Amino acid sequence: MPTQSTSKQLWRDVQVFDGLVQLSEAMTVLVEDGRIAGLWPAREFNEAHAQGAACAGRSGVLTPGLVDCHTHLVYAGNRAGEFEQRLEGVSYEEIARAGGGILSSVRATRAASEDELIAASLPRLDALLADGVTTVEIKSGYGLTVADELKMLRVARRLGQLRPVRVITTLLGAHALPPEYAGRADDYVSLVCDEMIPAAAAEGLADAVDVFCEGIGFSPAQCERIYLAAKAHGLAIKAHAEQLSNLGGSALAARYGALSADHIEYLDEAGVRAMAEAGTVAVLLPGAFHVLRETQLPPIELLRQYGVPMAVASDANPGTSPICMPTLMANLACTLFRLTPREALSGMTAQAARALGRLDLGRIEVGAPADLCLWDIQQPAELAYAVQAGRLRQRVFKGEVVYAR
């Protein structure tokens, strides 16, 4: 894999999507010591601006490295059989209530060692990197014991050491009720609050805590207990909410200052208002919408009206979105949810970073970490327009060209 590590590098005559908008003319971008050190319209650039800098790339479209802000990348096994069942008319909820779904991945993941999980997850991570990802959030949630949830989080952290990518981890102990707690959901929530969250926090294994607020997940009252425990341990919170029904999970999460509420197909206006007031990001997951053949659309127009930031993520997971291609998500966000290409790209860069509480990422601006992608396209909208692997010419992580062709 070609790499370059000169500390001062230039990208010349590039069209720049800065994470929010496309800049109006071709630019020259200077990277020094891992950060963006200069940004000039190409016609104003003069060599005195960047003496000693090597030219690392020329022409094409430069975007921030993509931020995949919602994935379940670490798991064992696969659920192709359930895909077939759903095509025959069995619903996701019916499969879950019969002990399949998430619990099927829990059985396989509990049985796998850390090394086996690394081996299973690396190809999925590599697929994300090949499509331009420089920051990825990875959730636990297929362990559902203290030891197995921590095992998943350790694997996620190790993935970040094995590849040039920033990994942000989220504890999702409240993903499903494990069979050994059948009929005792509140006791399981106590385990999450009293043991899982403190252990993950003490070992520095989680950046945030997530819940699945749903009929087949956990009630708003149970989620609230988890939010209180997360906050007591200084962890950010997130929610899988309003995916299959409207329980008010997004508004609850917003009241607790959640970074994001994700899925949100069944979100109502009160929920949108609560998210706007709290600055909670709406994370749209068109892969799960597509794979589940969902028909209830998230309230995009209301989110726009209230100014709720919208992110887009892969939700890569074995059940609802076995897809590791963020640029396909940009396409689906446009075709299925009617986002504009600009909204979709911003949703996978600046707004995705916001959903992770990382306002420093997902932007091309002076001072920001130099996580960048150079694409062989003419204009940013092409990333959402065409579904095509192989357009990435360079991936730059912390100022280093870690992939080039």
Ligand SMILES: N=CN[C@@H](CCC(=O)O)C(=O)O
């Ligand atoms: N909805 C809950 N969690 C995942 C799916 C997990 C699974 O089915 O394995 C999601 O984001 O879609």
Ligand SMILES: [Zn+2]
């Ligand atoms: Zn998810």
